[in-house]
Amino acid sequence: MxxxxxxxxxxxxxxxxxxxxxxxxxxxxxxxxxxxxxxxxxxxxxxxxxxxxxxxxxxxxxxxxxxxxxxxxxxxxxHPDSGEKMNLIGRMSFQVPGGMAITGCMLQFYRTVPAVVFWQWVNQSFNAIVNYTNRNAASPISLKQIGVAYFTATSTALATAVGLNLYTKRAPSLLARWVPFAAVAAANCVNIPLMRQQELINGITVTDENDNPLGKSKRAAIKGITQVVVSRVAMAAPGMILLPIIMERLEKYPFMKKIQVLHAPLQTILVGGFLVFMVPVACALFPQRSSIALSHLEPDLRQSIVARHGDNVPYVYFNKGL
Structure with a gap:
């Protein structure tokens, strides 16, 4: 060896x-x-x-x-915290096949309210599984809290999607095609913080450079969750913003009008092409092992760290989750 x-x-x-x-x-x-x-x-x-x-x-x-x-x-x-095997649907490696199928359908079936409701519900169910699977395992969440997070995020997505869908009936068709992205972005801003609410309530463990625990910080939790929300919206943005423009132009060609039944599979494949690159790029926007300056921590935690370590810990570190 x-x-x-x-x-x-x-x-x-x-x-x-x-x-x-x-x-x-x-x-x-x-x-x-x-x-x-x-x-x-x-x-x-x-x-x-x-x-x-x-x-x-x-x-x-x-x-x-x-x-x-x-x-x-x-x-x-x-899971990076618990070491437990994650369910297959919640793994980030499932984002490309799972996300491309659901997003492709959301982008294709956006014209009727029943279709919008169904696919937004499917998407939020998928997101709830992903968010729960990739939560900070050191902050357990009850079934009731999971239910509230799921219901609130799904309601937010449906209200956004249905409301904008009705509002854009007389607007240019491209605006209607962007409704699914608006709903997804709005739901992510609700779903992720609620699914990880225990981190916001109790704080998450922060460590020194050598991974020695220093205490729990709510401000670190806020920073980590905010970064995850931005990453998830960025993950969906290129496909859900650019693809409607592409499809809007393609559908004007006669050959595309003859193969309308293939529009959904085509969009699904194109979404997959975007996600293959955007899943790793979005996850990479912020370091997984995030940091926050000692001066930005809660006063009591900051004083506790200074009392034990003096000026030897200018930054603390934590796992932001995915």
Whole structure:
């Protein structure tokens, strides 16, 4: 076994997470939809290898590429805080196949209120699963709170979509095509904070540079959740804003009028093309291990940290979630 493997730190990402491009490469790796096809046995084996490596025990003959692949599978399927296997639909690697199918249908079936209601409901159900799966696991949420978050986000999306749908009946058709994005953006601004409300109420654990816990901060939770909301809206924006423009022009051609039954599959495929790139790019907008200056923390937490560590902790760190 090579000496470089025996001292390998498997928790250090393969690419520099302090740079945007490094994070994009990392999330291209983690959100790779092909990991959805990996068997449960292989995922469990990858987790066992990751945990063994963390303990300083690497099976003889294991090389770095095998360790990198095991960490890729681990990051794609297991929660970063709890280490528990995430449900398949809630994994970020499912965003491309799941998101492309639902978004394609939202963009195609936007003309009637029943269709708008159905597909917005499907989308918010999907979002609720994703948000719950990728919450900060250190902040448990009750079934009642999950229900309230789901109901509120779905109601917000439906009210936005149906309201704008009716409002744009006499407006240019392109505006009506943008209604689904407005509904998705509005719902994300409600769904994510509500699904992670315990973090806002109780704060999330912040650590020093060496991952030593320093306390809980509500301001860190606000920063992390805000970043996640921005990332989710950015993830959907290019496909849901640019694709309606593309379809608006394509549908004017005679050949497109002859194949109207294929418009929904076409939009779904095009949405998938956008999401393949936008899922990792949106996830990479902000560092996963986010930071906040000591001076921006709550006064009592700041004083507690200064009392214990003096001026040695200028910044604290936390997992922002996805």
């Amino acid at each position: 090579a000496a470089s493997v025996t001292t390998f730190n498997i928790d250090i990402p393969r690419w520099d997470q302090h740079t945007f491009m490094g994070r994009v490469k990392h999330f291209f790796n983690v959100t790779d939809p092909r990991t959805l096809l990996v068997s449960e046995h292989e995922l469990d084996s990858a987790k066992a290898l990751v945990e063994s490596c963390r303990a300083g025990i690497v099976p003889p003959g294991t090389n770095q590429e095998q360790l990198f692949y095991a960490k890729k599978l681990y990051d794609s399927a297991f």
